[in-house]
Amino acid sequence: MTKVQRRLIQAVALAVVGLACLSEVFYINVLPNRLVWQHPLARYPPWAYVVVDIVPGSCFVLAGLIAWSLRPRNRVGLLMMGVGVGLLIPAVALSPPLATGIIGEIFLVTFGSVWAVVLIHLVRSFYVVVPLSGLLQWGLLVAHVFPLATAARVIPPACFVVGLGLVVRRWVLGGRARRRSLSPLFWPLVAFTIAFPLYAAIALAGLVSGRSLGSLLVVSPLLFVVALPLGFLIGLLRTGLDMSSVGDLVVRLSDGLAPDQLQPALARALHDPSLEVVYWLPTHAWFADLEGQRVDLPTADSERAASVLGDPAAPVAALLYDSSLVHEGQLVDTAAAAVNLALENARLQVELRAQLEEVRQSRARLVDAADSERRRVERDLHDGAQQQLVTLLLSLQLTKTEALKHRAPATAAMVEANIVALKKALAELRELARGIHPTILTQAGLVPAILALGERCPMRVDVTGDLGDGHLAPQLEAALYFVVAEAITNAVKHSKGRRICVAIGSGSGLATIEVADDGMGGADPSLGSGLRGLSDRVAAVGGRLVVTSDPGIGTSVRAEIPCG
């Protein structure tokens, strides 16, 4: 539609308003007595007629004019003007050429109810789609073809009830986002519902009693009627505000929005607190939330709807929201377009997190495997070599006893020499097994194992604290044990200190161990491959290792491991 056409239509609508006003004035002043009985407000002062006949239609026309100028491409403004013009037809029917004859009657009967049909279209176009059942569609068709006749008086209330029914049903069934989208229409409609019977009742009371009820009282229902065009106008402008909230979103994006802030920002822009953003993981071919957990898209008949963003074959992300937002597709698309780049970033981040989680798990599995391998080697040494050597020791002992019994002291001495050598080998084997995996760690737990480390240490070792209630998982105890063992070994080798303090603590889902010496400090944690390995080991179970070594103060190795 061109600008000229638009101006023309606007001029026509204004002309109708003017004509209606003139007709009313003419009707009141020129034909004061002739048709007076026909009007339900017959007993009230002339200005009351004018207000009742002119104000609702004029308000619709004016609101429609404003709406159309602000949103030229939106049909709502045009339809509002249509409703207004329709409402003014009874007044126009009072104009000089029509008022006195049968033509005016026919004109009034034919077009007097058109506004109600247009109102139904207005309600529907305001919400893009208000689904109509088959019966209602037929009814609407009949109303178009036949908006008149003597039965025409039935059409406005019928249309009104249908429109009200549609809106109320969606209001009752809808969630927060849906109610919000309906509210500019819902409350005016409720007001309108109150206004009609009120107006009728007051008019009827005036007619029946023949007494004046006061002009202001008679006119007051109009306030409710005026609310309806205002509601449409507000609703339309708020869609504009929604668009401007998308504008705010764009501004926030340019300030740099973290992936975890994206979902709340979108939820705010689209006024749907239940909105979720899920990201496509190509490696898994499913959608996942920020935590990397799988999320399935809603089915078509659910209360949730989804918009998949990007190429359908290789999507970036999807928005999950209340299905009422389906009617604001343009808003959703605009918002989605605004956050597209940020979504791509967030998707990459989610993908990265999912991969990191996999790497973390595989690292934990590797450490676990190494731990159980150590335990297996220790067990094999224990049940195999150690046991066999001790049995051999027994048998040598028996041989020696036999030799002595047979008075062969030379043989006994040779056997004794073997016994001594074997005992030495056993002692070495014992230390080897202990270094691989100390049995006391499996048998008695972390704290006794650390105490045992302290007992074997040439420096003084003070152990304080405990793990509260009981044991940690074996891989956590092993990680902490080897941290303490390595730290104590380092302190003995390098610190030149006199004592070592081992502080064990646990609480709020964290087990901590700090090994501090009073030596010379100045150790470079990046140099020792032992510390580097320990740091990896602690990280593999989700913890961290902090080494501080200030010259002259000593070295402290602190491990924190989540154990919740």
Add this chain to the structure above:
Amino acid sequence: MRVIVADDSVLFREGLAKLLEAAGFEVVGQASNAEDLDRLVGRVRASLVILDIRMPPTQTDEGLVAAKRIRRQHPEVSVLLLSHHVESHHALELLGQSPDRVGYLLKDRVGDLSEFLDAVRRVGNGGSAVDPLVVSQLLGRKRSRDLIEDLTDREQSVLALMAEGRSNDAIASTLKISPKTLEAHIGTIYSKLELEPAGADHRRVLAVLNYLRSS
């Protein structure tokens, strides 16, 4: 003396049984796991059970658990626990509050026959035996060394042998000193360490071990 031997290695069991029988003990039963051992102890009258700390099915500390159970259920039976590794933690757990009729030795001690048999006899006769490695670890700690630095070398040797559960006679003959001299050493040790005189040999084991470990 009637002895039961429990170890999951049949070779070790048999070898130990032979060794004990050669030394005049009577081996009245053998068991390869804790469950069999429990049944055996309930059925056969024995004055001593010698068992390994690690036994099937988990190969962790079944022997320790079994030893504590036997001490609770059959207080008249002595228990000697053998292990490839010795820990002061286990020693004190086993000795508990009554250190009589109990011993905890490294398995390798079968290589020092006379000392091993001495420990077996001591435990079987109601005394106690703690492996010298446990004692030397406790005494070797820096903190322990600070505590006992006032003791002479001779007094330190006496303390170590006391901690192993040796009787006065055994200590005196090991150190080749007269019982009277030993009495004097022990008195000095108690006063220097501010320990309460603990009476019987096995009582003072626990006192000395606890002193060394907790101080």
